[in-house]
Amino acid sequence: MKQPSAIIIGAGIVGLATARALAKRGYKLTVFERNEYAVGASVRNFGMIWPIGQATGPLFERAMLSRGIWKEICTEANIWHDEVGSLHLAYHDDELAVIQEYVDANQSFRDCSLLGPQAALAKSQAINPNGLKGALYSGEEMIVEPRVAIGQIAKYLAEKYKIEFHWNTAISSINHPRVSSGGKSWEADEIFVCSGADFETLYPELFLSLDITKCKLQMMRLVSQPGQWRIGPSLCGGLSMIHYPGFSVAASLPALRRRYEEQYPVHLQWGVHVMASQNGSGELTIGDSHEYGLVHDPFDKQFINTLITGYLHTFANFKDWTLLQSWHGIYPKMMNGETELIKQIEPGVTVINGVGGNGMTLSFGLCEQYIASR
Numbered sequence: 001m002k003q004p005s006a007i008i009i010g011a012g013i014v015g016l017a018t019a020r021a022l023a024k025r026g027y028k029l030t031v032f033e034r035n036e037y038a039v040g041a042s043v044r045n046f047g048m049i050w051p052i053g054q055a056t057g058p059l060f061e062r063a064m065l066s067r068g069i070w071k072e073i074c075t076e077a078n079i080w081h082d083e084v085g086s087l088h089l090a091y092h093d094d095e096l097a098v099i100q101e102y103v104d105a106n107q108s109f110r111d112c113s114l115l116g117p118q119a120a121l122a123k124s125q126a127i128n129p130n131g132l133k134g135a136l137y138s139g140e141e142m143i144v145e146p147r148v149a150i151g152q153i154a155k156y157l158a159e160k161y162k163i164e165f166h167w168n169t170a171i172s173s174i175n176h177p178r179v180s181s182g183g184k185s186w187e188a189d190e191i192f193v194c195s196g197a198d199f200e201t202l203y204p205e206l207f208l209s210l211d212i213t214k215c216k217l218q219m220m221r222l223v224s225q226p227g228q229w230r231i232g233p234s235l236c237g238g239l240s241m242i243h244y245p246g247f248s249v250a251a252s253l254p255a256l257r258r259r260y261e262e263q264y265p266v267h268l269q270w271g272v273h274v275m276a277s278q279n280g281s282g283e284l285t286i287g288d289s290h291e292y293g294l295v296h297d298p299f300d301k302q303f304i305n306t307l308i309t310g311y312l313h314t315f316a317n318f319k320d321w322t323l324l325q326s327w328h329g330i331y332p333k334m335m336n337g338e339t340e341l342i343k344q345i346e347p348g349v350t351v352i353n354g355v356g357g358n359g360m361t362l363s364f365g366l367c368e369q370y371i372a373s374r
Helices: 013-023 058-077 093-106 117-123 146-161 204-209 239-243 245-249 253-263 265-269 302-312 356-373
Strands: 005-009 028-032 086-090 112-115 134-138 142-144 164-166 173-175 178-181 184-187 190-193 212-222 234-236 275-278 284-287 323-334 341-346 349-353
Touching: 005 013, 013 028, 013 058, 013 146, 013 190, 013 349, 013 356, 058 142, 058 146, 058 356, 086 093, 086 117, 093 112, 093 134, 093 239, 093 245, 093 253, 112 117, 117 134, 146 164, 212 302, 212 356, 239 253, 253 265, 265 302, 284 302, 323 356, 349 356
Parallel strands: 005 028, 005 190, 028 164, 086 234, 190 349
Antiparallel strands: 086 134, 112 134, 173 178, 178 184, 212 284, 212 323, 234 275, 275 284, 341 349
C-alpha cells in the first residue's frame, strides 16, 4: 500500500499539531513556513497550557488531551516545562463568591480548590497579601517557554517522524495536489493550510466570506528574578474570571462583571485582564490586552501597558519589576461563537485556523481529535 502524503502550510502551533497527528498515522509529511522560523502568535504568548480557561465539557476535555500531548512531547524532546498550576486571587467578596461557585460546580471534574489567604500565600511568595480574601487554586495548568518550545517541537517532529521542513518558503498558490512557491512546486495527497493570522494570503475570497477577525494583544516581560526566586503557580487577577468562559458556570459572574464595568471601564474597553507566568530562567511574562479588527496599528499603546502593570500591582509582589521587553501578538479569532475553523476548501485541501487565544491550550487536542475522526 502506498504511504499517504500531506503538505502542511505553517509551522506555528496549529501546523505542528496537525503534523504530529498525521505523522502518528503514517503520513509522509512536508511542512512549509514562510519565515526562517515561526515568529507569529505561537511564540508571542504566555506559554500557558490553560485548561482552567475552558468550560467543563468537550473543550475542557480537549484542553486536557492537549496537556497530555504537551507533556509527552516535552518529556521526549527534553523541552523545559513546569506543571505549576494557577492561582486566581480574590480581594473582594464578589470575587470570592465566583470562586466558590466555580469550585462547587467543578471540583468533581477538575483539580481545583478554594484556598484561604494563608494557604494561598503558602503557594506563592509573589502574592500581594494586603486585603487578600482567598484564591482559586488549579493544579492542571502547565507553562512552557513558547519562544524556544515551538522551534524545539519542529526539530523533534523532524527527527522522530522524518518530516521535511522548508523554511523561508512562502506558498503562494494551491492547485491540488500541487502547491507552489515561485518557480518551485511540490505535490501530496492532502494539503492542510494552517496559516494563522496570515489567512488572506491563500483563499482570500473564503476568508472575506467568513466571520473571522484578528486580535492584537500587548504583552511585556520582566527580568529574571534575583536569587532564582520563583513565583510558584501562574497568577491571575479577578479580571481574568470575566475573560475566560470556564467561569461562566458561576451564577455571581454577571454581578462581578457589572462591578468591573463601573470600576474598570477602560480596562474592559481594551480587553485588559492581567496574568503572570514565569519561564525557566526566572523571567516573568505579563499581560495582556485584546483589540479586534482585520488591520491593526503596528505601534503599541503605552497607556495599555500602564493599565496592565497598574492592575498587576494590586495582586502581585515581585522582587524586580524591571521591564525587559514589550511586544504585541496577533491571532485569528472566529466571531460567530465557533471555537475553530476547519473547512475543506476542495477535495484534498483543508483549512485549520481560528483557534483564537487558545492555540497553545487546544491545538494538539483539536488536531488529534480531527485527524482521528476522519
